[in-house]
Amino acid sequence: MRTLAARSVRWLRERLPLAPAADVLARKTVPMHRYSVLYYFGGMTLFFFLVQVVTGILLMLYYRPSAEEAFESVQFIMTTVPFGWLIRSLHSWSANLMVFFACVHLATVFFAKAYRRPRELSWITGCALLFLALGFGFSGYLLPWNQLAFFATKVGTDIAGSVPVVGEWLLRFLRGGERVTGGTLSRFYGWHVAILPALTVALLGLHLLLVQIQGMSVPPAAEGEAARRRPMRFFPDFALRDLFGWTLALGVLAALAALFPWELGEKADPFAPAFKDIRPEWYFMFMFETLKLVPGGEILGIEYEAIPILLFGLAGLALVLVPFLDRGGRGRGLTVAGILAVVYIVGMTARGYRSLVPVYAVLATALVTLILGLGTRRAREAGE
Amino acid sequence: MTEEAAGQPGRRSFLNWFLGTALGALAGSILYPVFRFLSPPQVPEAATHEVEAGAANDPELLERGFRIIRFGAEPVILIRSGDGDLRAFSATCTHLDCIVEYQKDRRRIWCNCHSGEYDLNGRNVAGPPPRPLQPFTVHLVADAAGGQKIVVSKA
Numbered sequence: 439m440r441t442l443a444a445r446s447v448r449w450l451r452e453r454l455p456l457a458p459a460a461d462v463l464a465r466k467t468v469p470m471h472r473y474s475v476l477y478y479f480g481g482m483t484l485f486f487f488l489v490q491v492v493t494g495i496l497l498m499l500y501y502r503p504s505a506e507e508a509f510e511s512v513q514f515i516m517t518t519v520p521f522g523w524l525i526r527s528l529h530s531w532s533a534n535l536m537v538f539f540a541c542v543h544l545a546t547v548f549f550a551k552a553y554r555r556p557r558e559l560s561w562i563t564g565c566a567l568l569f570l571a572l573g574f575g576f577s578g579y580l581l582p583w584n585q586l587a588f589f590a591t592k593v594g595t596d597i598a599g600s601v602p603v604v605g606e607w608l609l610r611f612l613r614g615g616e617r618v619t620g621g622t623l624s625r626f627y628g629w630h631v632a633i634l635p636a637l638t639v640a641l642l643g644l645h646l647l648l649v650q651i652q653g654m655s656v657p658p659a660a661e662g663e664a665a666r667r668r669p670m671r672f673f674p675d676f677a678l679r680d681l682f683g684w685t686l687a688l689g690v691l692a693a694l695a696a697l698f699p700w701e702l703g704e705k706a707d708p709f710a711p712a713f714k715d716i717r718p719e720w721y722f723m724f725m726f727e728t729l730k731l732v733p734g735g736e737i738l739g740i741e742y743e744a745i746p747i748l749l750f751g752l753a754g755l756a757l758v759l760v761p762f763l764d765r766g767g768r769g770r771g772l773t774v775a776g777i778l779a780v781v782y783i784v785g786m787t788a789r790g791y792r793s794l795v796p797v798y799a800v801l802a803t804a805l806v807t808l809i810l811g812l813g814t815r816r817a818r819e820a821g822e
Numbered sequence: 823m824t825e826e827a828a829g830q831p832g833r834r835s836f837l838n839w840f841l842g843t844a845l846g847a848l849a850g851s852i853l854y855p856v857f858r859f860l861s862p863p864q865v866p867e868a869a870t871h872e873v874e875a876g877a878a879n880d881p882e883l884l885e886r887g888f889r890i891i892r893f894g895a896e897p898v899i900l901i902r903s904g905d906g907d908l909r910a911f912s913a914t915c916t917h918l919d920c921i922v923e924y925q926k927d928r929r930r931i932w933c934n935c936h937s938g939e940y941d942l943n944g945r946n947v948a949g950p951p952p953r954p955l956q957p958f959t960v961h962l963v964a965d966a967a968g969g970q971k972i973v974v975s976k977a
Contacts, residue, residue: 496859518863521855685848 462650466672471660472818476550477676478683479543480649485684486536487642489691490574493529494631501581503627505620508583509705516702527695535691537575537721540568548760548776550657551769557652558761563645565758570638575719577630583623588706590718591626592618597729600744601751618708658768715793724786725750753779870894872975878908878962879969888924891974897921898958898974903929903942910958910974911944917951931955 451457468477500519502511515522544564547553553561580591595618599609610616614625656664670676718726728746735742756763764772788800875891876883883889888901890913899913901924911931913921920935930947931940939948944955957977965971 492856496856499860518865520858520861520863522859524855525859 463673466650466653467669468654468672468676469656469664469669470667471656471663473550473657473660474670476546476657477654478680479539479546481680482683482687483536483539483543484642484646485687486532486539486691487638489528489532489688490536491635493525493532496525497529498631503581503624505583505623505706508581508623509702512582512702516699523699524695527699528691530700531694531698532691533575533578534720535687537571537719540571541721544568545776545780549773550655551764552655552657553761554655554764554766555761557648557655560645560648560652561761562758563641563648567638567641567645569754570634570641572721574630574634574638575721577626577634579719580618580623580626581630582702583706584703585706585710585713586703586716588618588708589712589716591622593716593726594718594722595622597725597743597747600741601747602740602744605744717790720787720791723790724783727786727790867895870896872973875900875910875972875974877965877969877971880972886924887926890921893958893974899924899931899955900960900972900974901931901942908960908962908972909942909944910960911940911955912958913955915951916946916953916955917949922955 468474497515500511500515500522502508512526515526517523519525547561547564576591576594580587595609595612598612599605601608612622612625613619614621717723725746728750729743732742732746760772784800784804788795788797870893873891873893875889880889883900883902887903888899891898891900891910897913898910899922900908900910902908904926915922915933915935915938917933917936917938920933920938922931922933922938922940924930925932929942931942931944932938933949933951937949938946938951940951940955941947944957946952946954959975959977961973961975962970963973
């Protein structure tokens with residue numbers, strides 16, 4: 439038995455020379471310093487992506503992408519298919535957690551200046567992956583074909599329509615016609631289960647490969663500490679910690695899905711008025727809320743509405759180009775810009791949810807976080 | 823190590839057992855819902871006992887000699903043989919689930935998929951079908967317009 443196993447391994451090794459890869463993995467280390475915890479966020483995002491792949495494939499077995507059947511098929515999944523409610527809730531919760539951790543990952547990489555030479559490509563692929571994740575979120579939101587999804591898609595695609603020059607084409611391209619119909623649903627389904635996954639897998643492969651080639655970046659503020667301390671072996675020490683985090687994440691995800699199953703709402707009706715509290719996914723909220731504040735009117739033939747949309751587009755472009763905007767050194771300017779962006783996004787998101795979460799609760803949370811952050815920093819500085 | 827060497831359960835073997843069980847339980851709690859999800863739920867269908875199958879002088883029936891009717895979710899073949907005799911059978915070939923037709927000139931029920939052949943009593947007489955077609959009962963009932971309508975019911 440043993441010799442057979444050994445021989446099969448040898449047989450495989452001869453035909454599949456993985457030894458160099460195993461070698462790289464065995465030699466890989468992770469720098470140790472006070473910000474080392476930041477290295478877990480990318481892996482966490484990856485974990486939720488894997489959950490999305492598995493649960494998404496399972497949902498495809500019962501989901502039917504047509505205006506007549508989509509809502510009913512999701513209803514069938516939620517009420518009749520064994521554990522269907524669990525699989526769909528896992529998919530919805532994990533989607534949100536994935537976007538959340540992708541944002542956290544992006545923010546930490548940004549503030550730790552980990553995008554600097556030679557990691558510009560890791561940053562650009564990472565940004566592209568975030569945009570893909572948002573595309574997944576936007577297209578997936580419509581699939582249950584409920585009222586909320588229907589109106590969110592109408593509004594979202596209409597926003598794309600107000601982009602100057604290409605807007606009209608873009609709107610038709612997204613909707614697959616003039617209006618949001620069953621045709622839009624088929625189209626979004628195609629994007630959601632075929633086009634976006636294919637792009638994501640390719641980009642994710644590149645992103646992970648780049649991380650393996652270049653290793654972990656050390657934030658400028660922790661360079662001294664990282665040089666003093668011994669790095670941790672990736673395998674098995676860091677991998678085990680990663681795995682522990684994933685197990686924890688799975689536990690939290692399962693608890694959320696089981697205790698707060700995702701609701702389905704009412705079937706989309708193109709001839710019913712939009713109901714109160716119509717809102718997009720939370721990660722689009724800051725843009726949605728900004729648009730609410732812009733009055734109607736036009737200047738030089740451009741509608742007011744198009745101005746913030748253009749600005750958001752430029753901001754997205756600036757985000758991708760961050761490694762080239764960075765002038766080296768301490769990079770104070772970019773840090774300040776990043777902090778302002780975070781404050782704007784959090785503030786606008788909080789404003790969007792003010793009917794659910796009172797503003798003072800948000801302000802109090804921000805204040806406590808700030809005090810804790812400054813306190814920890816001071817304690818660290820005193821300790822050093 | 824020394825404890826284990828002496829045949830006593832050591833801390834290592836306890837931890838291995840403990841971790842192994844925990845991982846097994848975790849795998850089970852993931853795989854069980856997935857397995858159950860993959861097995862399609864039973865969707866109850868209304869039991870059908872009798873359906874109306876149109877007028878006795880339906881032109882399609884007269885010309886082609888047969889019509890496929892819906893008996894609940896099940897296809898049933900209604901045949902009018904040359905002598906005006908009405909018969910009905912399950913239209914699902916007993917070989918591999920195709921829908922059969924009636925060949926008027928040959929007075930045979932025929933399956934195009936694999937050349938299965940049944941006679942007018944539903945008996946499998948040639949080709950691969952392993953069993954006869956299940957027969958249904960046909961009645962003629964007077965309808966409101968003074969004509970006759972066909973009623974098919976379970977035999």
